[in-house]
Amino acid sequence: MISFTIKNVMIAVDNDYATVDVQIVDGAIAAISPNLQVIGTAIDGKNKLLLPGFFNAHTHSSEMWQRGIMSVFPLELWLAELYDFAPLDTEKVYLSALGTAVETLLSGGTSVVDHLVLIPGLELETIAIATRAYREVGIRAFIAPLIQDESLSAGMPSGESAQSHEPYFRSTAATLEIIEEAVRQFHRPDEGVSILVAPTGIQLCTDALFKGCIELSDRYNLCRHSHLLETKAQEKLAQEKYGCTAVEHLKRIGFLSDRTTLAHCVWLNDADIAILAETQSTVVHNPLSNLRLGSGIAPILKYRQAGVNVTFGCDGASSNDSQDLLEAIKIGSILHNVTDSDYQHWITPRQAIEMASLGGAKGFNLADKLGSLTVGKQADLVLYDLTNLSLLPRTDPIGLLVLGRPSNVVDSAWVNGKQIVADGKVTTINVDDLRQELFNRSQWETKRKSETVAQIEAHYRIVMGL
Amino acid sequence: MISFTIKNVMIAVDNDYATVDVQIVDGAIAAISPNLQVIGTAIDGKNKLLLPGFFNAHTHSSEMWQRGIMSVFPLELWLAELYDFAPLDTEKVYLSALGTAVETLLSGGTSVVDHLVLIPGLELETIAIATRAYREVGIRAFIAPLIQDESLSAGMPSGESAQSHEPYFRSTAATLEIIEEAVRQFHRPDEGVSILVAPTGIQLCTDALFKGCIELSDRYNLCRHSHLLETKAQEKLAQEKYGCTAVEHLKRIGFLSDRTTLAHCVWLNDADIAILAETQSTVVHNPLSNLRLGSGIAPILKYRQAGVNVTFGCDGASSNDSQDLLEAIKIGSILHNVTDSDYQHWITPRQAIEMASLGGAKGFNLADKLGSLTVGKQADLVLYDLTNLSLLPRTDPIGLLVLGRPSNVVDSAWVNGKQIVADGKVTTINVDDLRQELFNRSQWETKRKSETVAQIEAHYRIVMGL
Numbered sequence: 001m002i003s004f005t006i007k008n009v010m011i012a013v014d015n016d017y018a019t020v021d022v023q024i025v026d027g028a029i030a031a032i033s034p035n036l037q038v039i040g041t042a043i044d045g046k047n048k049l050l051l052p053g054f055f056n057a058h059t060h061s062s063e064m065w066q067r068g069i070m071s072v073f074p075l076e077l078w079l080a081e082l083y084d085f086a087p088l089d090t091e092k093v094y095l096s097a098l099g100t101a102v103e104t105l106l107s108g109g110t111s112v113v114d115h116l117v118l119i120p121g122l123e124l125e126t127i128a129i130a131t132r133a134y135r136e137v138g139i140r141a142f143i144a145p146l147i148q149d150e151s152l153s154a155g156m157p158s159g160e161s162a163q164s165h166e167p168y169f170r171s172t173a174a175t176l177e178i179i180e181e182a183v184r185q186f187h188r189p190d191e192g193v194s195i196l197v198a199p200t201g202i203q204l205c206t207d208a209l210f211k212g213c214i215e216l217s218d219r220y221n222l223c224r225h226s227h228l229l230e231t232k233a234q235e236k237l238a239q240e241k242y243g244c245t246a247v248e249h250l251k252r253i254g255f256l257s258d259r260t261t262l263a264h265c266v267w268l269n270d271a272d273i274a275i276l277a278e279t280q281s282t283v284v285h286n287p288l289s290n291l292r293l294g295s296g297i298a299p300i301l302k303y304r305q306a307g308v309n310v311t312f313g314c315d316g317a318s319s320n321d322s323q324d325l326l327e328a329i330k331i332g333s334i335l336h337n338v339t340d341s342d343y344q345h346w347i348t349p350r351q352a353i354e355m356a357s358l359g360g361a362k363g364f365n366l367a368d369k370l371g372s373l374t375v376g377k378q379a380d381l382v383l384y385d386l387t388n389l390s391l392l393p394r395t396d397p398i399g400l401l402v403l404g405r406p407s408n409v410v411d412s413a414w415v416n417g418k419q420i421v422a423d424g425k426v427t428t429i430n431v432d433d434l435r436q437e438l439f440n441r442s443q444w445e446t447k448r449k450s451e452t453v454a455q456i457e458a459h460y461r462i463v464m465g466l
Numbered sequence: 467m468i469s470f471t472i473k474n475v476m477i478a479v480d481n482d483y484a485t486v487d488v489q490i491v492d493g494a495i496a497a498i499s500p501n502l503q504v505i506g507t508a509i510d511g512k513n514k515l516l517l518p519g520f521f522n523a524h525t526h527s528s529e530m531w532q533r534g535i536m537s538v539f540p541l542e543l544w545l546a547e548l549y550d551f552a553p554l555d556t557e558k559v560y561l562s563a564l565g566t567a568v569e570t571l572l573s574g575g576t577s578v579v580d581h582l583v584l585i586p587g588l589e590l591e592t593i594a595i596a597t598r599a600y601r602e603v604g605i606r607a608f609i610a611p612l613i614q615d616e617s618l619s620a621g622m623p624s625g626e627s628a629q630s631h632e633p634y635f636r637s638t639a640a641t642l643e644i645i646e647e648a649v650r651q652f653h654r655p656d657e658g659v660s661i662l663v664a665p666t667g668i669q670l671c672t673d674a675l676f677k678g679c680i681e682l683s684d685r686y687n688l689c690r691h692s693h694l695l696e697t698k699a700q701e702k703l704a705q706e707k708y709g710c711t712a713v714e715h716l717k718r719i720g721f722l723s724d725r726t727t728l729a730h731c732v733w734l735n736d737a738d739i740a741i742l743a744e745t746q747s748t749v750v751h752n753p754l755s756n757l758r759l760g761s762g763i764a765p766i767l768k769y770r771q772a773g774v775n776v777t778f779g780c781d782g783a784s785s786n787d788s789q790d791l792l793e794a795i796k797i798g799s800i801l802h803n804v805t806d807s808d809y810q811h812w813i814t815p816r817q818a819i820e821m822a823s824l825g826g827a828k829g830f831n832l833a834d835k836l837g838s839l840t841v842g843k844q845a846d847l848v849l850y851d852l853t854n855l856s857l858l859p860r861t862d863p864i865g866l867l868v869l870g871r872p873s874n875v876v877d878s879a880w881v882n883g884k885q886i887v888a889d890g891k892v893t894t895i896n897v898d899d900l901r902q903e904l905f906n907r908s909q910w911e912t913k914r915k916s917e918t919v920a921q922i923e924a925h926y927r928i929v930m931g932l
Binding site: 010015016017064065066067068069070072073076077099102103166234251287290291292293294295296297317320321322324327331334335337338340341342343346347348350387388389390391392393394395396397399400401403404405407408431434435438439441442443444445446447464466 | 476477481483530531533534535536539540565569698754756758760761762763783786787793797800801803804808812813814815852853854855856857858859860861862863866867871872873897901904905908909911912913930931932
C-alpha cells in the first residue's frame with residue numbers, strides 16, 4: 001500500500017491556481033483540498049506545481065542508437081537509411097528503452113508508447129527486454145510491437161512504373177501469432193505494461209494483417225496503434241492501393257475506434273477528419289519529426305475544431321532527435337499559429353497540458369483512470385520545481401512550462417503512486433551507469449552511406465516530381 | 467594576457483572531426499594542431515567538442531519579466547499587452563539582462579544582441595544598466611537601443627478607416643541625441659560592448675529617424691539593426707505608407723548594407739530577397755517567436771539560395787519564451803523542411819552551426835575576428851560535454867547538438883579568451899543569487915486583462931479580415 005501526502009502544492013483550477021494538499025492512498029488520489037491530514041510520507045510541495053503525467057504517445061525506442069546521425073532526408077529515404085544501420089541486439093534495445101524512459105520522465109511524461117521495432121527472429125525477445133526495461137524504470141508502458149507484412153519497397157508509390165516487391169520474410173499468420181503470444185506473456189495493464197496491436201501503417205500492411213489485429217484487439221481488449229498518412233507519398237500510395245483515402249479504407253475495414261491512436265495524420269482531408277471524429281479515434285501529433293522529415297504540418301487546429309482527440313509524441317529519436325516531451329508539446333502547440341490567422345483558434349498552454357495528459361488517457365482507453373488530478377484516479381503525477389531559472393521570473397507556471405524551454409524542472413514523478421523520480425533524479429535505475437553503457441557501446445562518426453538509399457533515390461525523386 | 471591550451475579536443479573539419487590541441491594566446495587563437503605545447507593553463511578537451519560561440523542575434527532582454535504570461539496573440543495585439551505591463555525600473559532591466567546572458571551562454575551563445583526596450587525618461591540609464599550587466603557576465607554584447615518616433619497605434623494598417631495617431635512623446639532629434647550620447651559613453655567594441663543604431667522598424671519610425679540612424683552609423687562606424695516585415699499587417703502597412711514594399715523603401719533611403727541585420731523577414735517577396743542579397747544585408751531568423759505570434763514561416767531556404775546571410779535569434783522572452791539558442795537553431799533549421807519538398811535544399815546541422823556562428827559574425831561586421839575556429843581570430847569559444855545523456859549514444863556530435871534537445875551540455879565558454887563558464891556554471895556572477903532576485907521580484911499570476919487590447923482588438927480583426 002503506497003500512501004503519501006503532498007503539502008502546499010500549486011495545482012491548476014479553472015483559469016487559476018490553488019495551493020492545496022493532495023493525499024495519495026494505495027496508489028490513487030484520495031483527496032485534494034487545503035489543510036489535509038498527512039497520510040503516509042509528507043512531501044513538501046512549496047514553490048512546486050503538480051500536474052498529471054503526460055503521455056509520450058508515439059516513439060520507437062531503439063532509434064536512440066541512430067539519433068544525431070541520420071541524413072536530412074524525407075521519410076521514405078530516411079527509413080531506408082535507418083534500416084541499413086539498425087541495431088540488432090537485445091542489449092541495445094534494453095539500453096535505448098531505458099534511455100527513452102528516462103528522457104520522457106524528466107520532461108514530464110509518466111507513460112510511454114513504444115512502437116517497438118522488432119529484431120527479426122528475436123521478436124518475443126525484443127518485446128521481453130523492452131518490457132523489462134520499462135518495468136525497471138517504473139514508467140507506465142504501452143508496448144506496440146511494430147509489425148508489417150510487406151517489404152519496405154512496397155511503401156513507396158510506384159507512379160507510372162510497374163514495381164514488384166519481394167515478399168516479406170515472415171507470413172501474416174506468423175506475425176499475428178507473435179503478437180498473441182506477446183499478449184499472453186506481457187500484457188499486464190494492472191502492473192503498468194500493456195501490449196497494443198500496432199501495424200506500422202497502410203504503406204506496409206495488407207488488409208489481412210489489419211483484420212488480424214482488429215480480431216486480437218477485440219478478443220483481448222487491446223488498444224490499436226498505427227502510423228497514418230505521415231507523408232504525401234503515403235497519400236499517393238493509398239490512392240494507388242485502395243482507390244480511396246487511407247482513412248476511408250481503415251474505416252471500412254473497422255480499424256478506427258475510440259481506442260485507436262494514429263501517429264502523424266499529416267495528409268488528411270476534411271472528409272477524413274470527419275471520419276476520425278465520428279469513430280472517436282485519437283491523433284498522436286509528432287510535430288518535431290514531421291518537421292525534421294519534411295512530412296508537413298498536421299492540421300491540428302482542424303482536428304480540434306472537429307472534435308478529434310489529439311495528444312503528443314516525440315516520435316523515435318532518429319527523427320526528432322530527442323525524447324523531450326515538453327519540447328514536443330511546445331512546438332506542437334505554437335507551430336499551428338501559422339496555419340490559421342485567427343488567434344482565437346490557437347492552442348493555449350492549458351489546452352496543451354490537457355492534450356498531453358487527458359488526451360493521452362482518452363486515446364489509450366484510460367480516461368476514467370488517468371490524465372487529470374481527480375479524486376479516484378491513479379496517481380501518475382509530476383511535480384515541477386518552479387524555482388528553476390528557466391521558470392523564472394514567476395509569472396504563469398503553465399505558460400512558462402509550455403512556452404519556455406524548461407530544463408531540470410521535474411522534481412518528482414510517480415506512476416501508480418510509486419515514486420520513480422525524486423530531487424530531479426530517477427530513483428529506480430542508475431542513470432550514470434546507463435550513460436556509461438550508451439557511451440561504451442557507441443562511437444562518434446560522421447555521415448554514413450546507405451546502400452538502399454543509393455538504390456531507391458532516383459525512383460523516389462521521379463515519383464515525387466523532384 | 468590570457469593564455470591557455472585546450473588538449474585533445476574534437477573540432478569539426480570538412481565533413482569530419484579531428485582531435486587536436488588549441489592554443490589561445492592573449493585572447494586569440496594562436497594554433498590548432500595535434501600535439502601542441504601547453505601555453506598557459508591546460509584544459510582537458512577529452513570527450514568534448516569545441517565550436518565557435520554562437521550569436522543570439524536578436525532579443526529584447528527585459529521581456530523576460532513577462533515570459534510565460536503573455537496571451538496567445540498575434541504581434542500587434544501582443545505588443546499592446548506587452549506595453550501595458552512593461553516593467554519600468556532599471557533594477558529589473560539589470561536582472562533580466564543578466565538572465566538573458568546566462569541562458570544564452572548556457573546554450574552555446576557568446577554574443578547577445580539586445581534590442582533593448584528603453585524606459586521613457588531613463589533612456590541612458592537603461593542602456594547603462596544593461597551594459598553593466600553584460601560586462602559583469604562577460605558575454606559579448608551588442609546593445610541596440612530600441613527607438614521609434616511614432617506612437618504604437620501607428621503600427622497597425624488603417625485599412626479603410628482614417629486613423630489619426632497621437633504624436634510620440636519624444637522628438638526624433640531628441641531620440642537621435644540619446645543614441646549619440648550612448649555611443650559616446652558605452653560603445654567600446656574592443657571591450658566587448660557595441661552600440662547599434664536600431665530603429666524598431668518601418669511600422670513605428672519616420673524616414674527622418676531612419677536617416678538620422680544611417681548618419682550616426684556612418685559617422686561612428688556602427689552596425690544597424692531593425693525589425694523587418696515580421697507580420698502580414700506590416701506588409702499591408704508598408705504599402706499604405708510608402709506605396710512599395712518595405713524593403714524597396716529601406717533600400718531607397720540607404721538603410722540596407724553589409725552591416726545591417728534585419729530581424730524576422732517573414733513577408734518578403736522574391737524582388738525583396740534579391741535586394742537583401744545585393745545589399746549584403748543579414749536576416750536574423752527568430753523561428754520560435756514567428757510561430758508563437760503566428761507571424762509566419764520566414765522563407766529561409768530562399769534566402770540561402772539567393773545568397774543572403776542568415777543567422778539566428780531567440781527574440782525576446784515574451785514571444786518565445788526562452789533564451790535557449792540551441793532550441794532556436796534546431797527549430798530554425800528543421801522548420802523549413804516543410805516549405806520545400808526537395809530535401810537537397812534543407813539545412814544540415816553543420817550549415818546551421820555555421821549560420822549561428824559565422825553568420826552572426828558577418829552580420830555584425832566581424833567576420834574577420836569571430837565566427838570560426840581560425841588561427842588569428844578572437845577566442846569566443848564554447849566547449850560541449852559529449853558525455854551528457856542528451857548527447858548519447860555517441861553518433862555525430864554536431865547532429866546531436868543541433869537536432870537533439872541538449873541540456874546542461876555547455877562545459878566551458880570563453881569570450882575574447884576570458885573563461886566565463888567552467889564545469890557547466892557561469893563563473894562571473896552568482897546565478898543562485900540571480901534566481902533568488904528574479905523569484906523575489908515577481909509573483910505567480912494568471913492571465914491579465916490588457917486595456918489597450920480591449921480598445922484595439924475590434925479594429926485589428928476588421929483590418930485583418932477576421
